[in-house]
Amino acid sequence: MKQLIIxxxxxxxxxKPVFANIDLCYRSGTVNGIIGSNGAGKSTFLNCIAxxxxxxxxxFKKNIRTVGLLTANPYMFPRITGYEFxxxxxxxKNSKTDKRRLQRLNSLFxxxxxxxxxxxxxxxxxxxxxxxxxxxxxxxxxxDEPFNGLDAVSSAYLVELLKELKKQDAFIFISSxxxxxxxxxxxxxxxxxxxxxxxxxxxxSDIEKEIQEAAREKVKNIFSSTE
Amino acid sequence: MIFIAGGQIKILLxxxxxxxxxxxxxxxxxxxxxxxFKRQLREIPPLYLILLAALIAAAACVLIKMDVRVxxxxxxxxxxxxxxxxxQIPWNISKxxxxxxxxxxxxxxxxxxxxxxxLPFLLIDIRFWxxxxxxxxxxxxxxxxxxxxxISKMRPIIPSPFFVKSSYLWHSRQRxxxxxxxxxxxxxxxxxxxxxxxxxxxxxxxxxxxxxxxxTIMQYEKIDFIRMYADASRFMAxxxxxxxxxxxxxxxxxxxxIIVFFPQAWQITSIAVLIIFLMNIHFLWMKYGFYxxxxxxxxxxxxxxxxxxxxxxxxxxxxxxxxxxxxxxxxCKKNIHYLLANYEAIDH
Numbered sequence: 001m002k003q004l005i006i007x008x009x010x011x012x013x014x015x016k017p018v019f020a021n022i023d024l025c026y027r028s029g030t031v032n033g034i035i036g037s038n039g040a041g042k043s044t045f046l047n048c049i050a051x052x053x054x055x056x057x058x059x060f061k062k063n064i065r066t067v068g069l070l071t072a073n074p075y076m077f078p079r080i081t082g083y084e085f086x087x088x089x090x091x092x093k094n095s096k097t098d099k100r101r102l103q104r105l106n107s108l109f110x111x112x113x114x115x116x117x118x119x120x121x122x123x124x125x126x127x128x129x130x131x132x133x134x135x136x137x138x139x140x141x142x143x144d145e146p147f148n149g150l151d152a153v154s155s156a157y158l159v160e161l162l163k164e165l166k167k168q169d170a171f172i173f174i175s176s177x178x179x180x181x182x183x184x185x186x187x188x189x190x191x192x193x194x195x196x197x198x199x200x201x202x203x204x205s206d207i208e209k210e211i212q213e214a215a216r217e218k219v220k221n222i223f224s225s226t227e
Numbered sequence: 228m229i230f231i232a233g234g235q236i237k238i239l240l241x242x243x244x245x246x247x248x249x250x251x252x253x254x255x256x257x258x259x260x261x262x263x264f265k266r267q268l269r270e271i272p273p274l275y276l277i278l279l280a281a282l283i284a285a286a287a288c289v290l291i292k293m294d295v296r297v298x299x300x301x302x303x304x305x306x307x308x309x310x311x312x313x314x315q316i317p318w319n320i321s322k323x324x325x326x327x328x329x330x331x332x333x334x335x336x337x338x339x340x341x342x343x344x345x346l347p348f349l350l351i352d353i354r355f356w357x358x359x360x361x362x363x364x365x366x367x368x369x370x371x372x373x374x375x376x377x378i379s380k381m382r383p384i385i386p387s388p389f390f391v392k393s394s395y396l397w398h399s400r401q402r403x404x405x406x407x408x409x410x411x412x413x414x415x416x417x418x419x420x421x422x423x424x425x426x427x428x429x430x431x432x433x434x435x436x437x438x439x440x441x442x443t444i445m446q447y448e449k450i451d452f453i454r455m456y457a458d459a460s461r462f463m464a465x466x467x468x469x470x471x472x473x474x475x476x477x478x479x480x481x482x483x484x485i486i487v488f489f490p491q492a493w494q495i496t497s498i499a500v501l502i503i504f505l506m507n508i509h510f511l512w513m514k515y516g517f518y519x520x521x522x523x524x525x526x527x528x529x530x531x532x533x534x535x536x537x538x539x540x541x542x543x544x545x546x547x548x549x550x551x552x553x554x555x556x557x558x559c560k561k562n563i564h565y566l567l568a569n570y571e572a573i574d575h
Contacts, residue, residue, distance in 0.1 A: 052327045069328055075321040077259065079266040091255055092329035094248070 002028035002063045002139055002171045004049065009057035011044055018044050022057070022197045024190065028139075028171035031162055033186030035179060035207075040192045042175035043072060046142045049173065061140070064171070066093065068138035072145040074129040082113035082120070082128050089132035098135065105131055108157045123149035130158070134165075141165075141172045147181055159185055179208045252331050256339055271522060279526045290350035302358045305348055309359040312344045313366045315442070338367040389476040394469040400443040405477065408439040412481045420488040428485050429492075429499055436478060436503045444470070444510040445528070447521055450566065459564040463556070466515070470507050478503060509535070509555070516559035518566065531555075 009022040018041040026032050036042050048055045050069045061067075077085065090097050106113065109127040111120075117128055126149050133141060147155050162172060162185055176182055182189060189200045189207065200207065271279065295301055318337070326333035345359035387401035397405070412435040419428035456462040478500065485496050509531060517524040535551070538544030 047324065050324075050327075052324055067328065069324060071321050071324045073321045075319070075325040077263060079263045080259070084262070088255065088259060089329075092252065092332055094251070 005060040007058040009048060009055060011048055011055045017195055019195045019197060024199055029166060029169045030187040031166050031172045031174060031185045033182035033189045034173060034175040034192060035189060036192035042192055043144050045192055046144050046173060046175055050142055064139040066138045067140045068133040068136055069142045070129050070133055070144055070146055074125050076117050076125055078118050080117060081115060082111050082117045085117050085128060086132045090135060093136050102135060105134060109154060123151060126150060127154060141170060143174045145176055146174060147176055147178050249331050252335050256336050275523060275526055278530055282529055287350055290347055293351050295351060297352055297354050305355045305358050306362045309345055309362040310366060313341045313363060316340055334367060337370055341367055390473045391469045394473055396446050397443055397473050404442055405439055408435050416481060416484045425489045425492050432481055432485060433499055440507050441510060445514055453566055459560045459567060462563050463560050466511055470511050474504055474507050512555045512559040516555060516562050518562060
């Protein structure tokens, strides 16, 4: 079983703290949702887990050798086709392209792989990166806003795909503003707010109600104070 | 004994694996870069390709014939130039995060980019190249380190309240490049005054402005920033106004110093100021005239500067300059009009 143990994780950009003293524990075979307001530190949290940015504290990765990260704004090289990009990603992870598997997965995303990837739209680019990550079989998958830019059908495919991966003991983290999708998918929900993070493992369906209720109260207060 | 030997073999195997992996990644990046280079080259129309080849050959000839004595001072200058060149390579966060997912790829990718920049030094002298290459390797090693990040945090962000508010390219360069060049220009002008050397002062004004403005104006912009304008006429008027005001703000003090230090040479100084303004307008209209191609606008900017230099030698040539600028203006406006009318097809 793969495990991720976070102890006293703190991160700040210069003098501005993002979060401090986070202690959390996750295990494989789960989809872990991360929510928080804009700028709360969701992407930073994922980048810390990936080990791509410096942080203080400890993150233990048990039985995790490879990490795949889908960034919110995926990068693309100029003048290479979608297929070449996937080949490059797989080759960089020292694995070969399984054409049959690629075709099977692409039948869901329907990407024009012979076309230059820089000509793809934002959603298509995200799908291409996802495709490359799924073909790599990483031990830990970190998806930052994977539903942003995706059409309704592709989002539904992605939800089903992630559910299928979960059954195969995959270890997935998803940060998203789409609480509905996360409720559909996630086994745990981590809320990053006010410089700290807490796990909300139960009653996920109540969260959206709570958010909506809090928003209603705030808007009501603003309008009542202006009247 | 067996245990020690086993340990040594394990270390050797690990070292071998590390070497193979690094070599594999290195080869992968070189292959990728080669493919991209070939395809970008193929996209350049044959006429422009000939022009580009001629420009590269001319630059190579100048570098080969350059007679620079190899001293500690000149080698240090080579290292500083290499550092400045390396610092100019954009390295955005999404690219960094993408490359960091793969072993050694981020460092090797940077290293190859920086090493390629050192190649022109090879044409001057192999010792300059070796210094530049070593600088590139050291720069790569430190690029991700906390030391360099600490230095970058120490960079003072000097506000630029005098630049036009909407000219964000100038504001972004004001963070580092423009104040550095501006301070350097003023310092050298004071030195030129104390040495009584007018030539040094005027050369510094023109070359300093050339570097500063080229690196500011010729930065690539996304098409969204062009789409903001209602029509091509407004775009042309607004960008020209921005360039004029910002250029005046930037060169005001250096020009004033030259006029105060060398009042007798005011005529040459005035011509130099005129050249700087024309040069900036030329950068602007070349950039947007051939947008979105950076390669084409880059080649034609250099070619255009050469042509103007050649024209300025004779009086008849000088007469040809206004029509040249008029054609450039029309071409730029036409291209902007096309971009605004067809943006759906250009950008996703």
